[in-house]
Amino acid sequence: QQQVKQSPQSLIVQKGGISIINCAYENTAFDYFPWYQQFPGKGPALLIAIRPDVSEKKEGRFTISFNKSAKQFSLHIMDSQPGDSATYFCAARETGSARQLTFGSGTQLTVLP
Amino acid sequence: DADVTQTPRNRITKTGKRIMLECSQTKGHDRMYWYRQDPGLGLRLIYYSFDVKDINKGEISDGYSVSRQAQAKFSLSLESAIPNQTALYFCATSDRDPKLYNEQFFGPGTRLTVL
Numbered sequence: 246q247q248q249v250k251q252s253p254q255s256l257i258v259q260k261g262g263i264s265i266i267n268c269a270y271e272n273t274a275f276d277y278f279p280w281y282q283q284f285p286g287k288g289p290a291l292l293i294a295i296r297p298d299v300s301e302k303k304e305g306r307f308t309i310s311f312n313k314s315a316k317q318f319s320l321h322i323m324d325s326q327p328g329d330s331a332t333y334f335c336a337a338r339e340t341g342s343a344r345q346l347t348f349g350s351g352t353q354l355t356v357l358p
Numbered sequence: 359d360a361d362v363t364q365t366p367r368n369r370i371t372k373t374g375k376r377i378m379l380e381c382s383q384t385k386g387h388d389r390m391y392w393y394r395q396d397p398g399l400g401l402r403l404i405y406y407s408f409d410v411k412d413i414n415k416g417e418i419s420d421g422y423s424v425s426r427q428a429q430a431k432f433s434l435s436l437e438s439a440i441p442n443q444t445a446l447y448f449c450a451t452s453d454r455d456p457k458l459y460n461e462q463f464f465g466p467g468t469r470l471t472v473l
Contacts, residue, residue, distance in 0.1 A: 254398065277460060288362070288448050288464030289401070334400055338460075345416070346462065348401040 251349030264322035266352045268335035275337040280320050283332045325356045361385045362465035370471045377436040379468050381449030388454040390432040395446040439472040
């Protein structure tokens, strides 16, 4: 049973386009929602993160949109570039002492030149 | 030099063999984690350790064991490898400071194939 559902599994976007990756969750105890970026042959690295007290967070071309009532959050990549081609994972963490991350299934993004 | 290193980077072994994957970090972090990555399943937590004397099972610990030899070293063992343990394995670390422990730092991964 996957606590964080991510879609799509793969995404192809033209250079300059907008890439959108969506995640949904059920556990209302989640209080931290990061996105990780993974290039081939590398480990994932934190890209951007949001807490449920805000609806949007922007860092450069990357934006997280958060809808608490719908229990959904999404990553938007504006002006997508070939260098953005990577696998993206959403994740969530539950309030509590263990504070472990639960990851989505990943989205493989390809940005065509 | 990489902050989180994993050895070996690639390993092919046979069913029933004992395998150890090693992780070392120079970040000075107390918290360390082992994940496996499978296509379509994302990253799943195997074990985690908040300090040398603290070891905890994750979501999928069956068939695995770990050892925290020092603050900087965390090893994952497969006592008797089976083909469905073929996967990409990642070690990660995080700080214990509540202002910093949100971010996990991952190693480059070990690709394990069990024949």
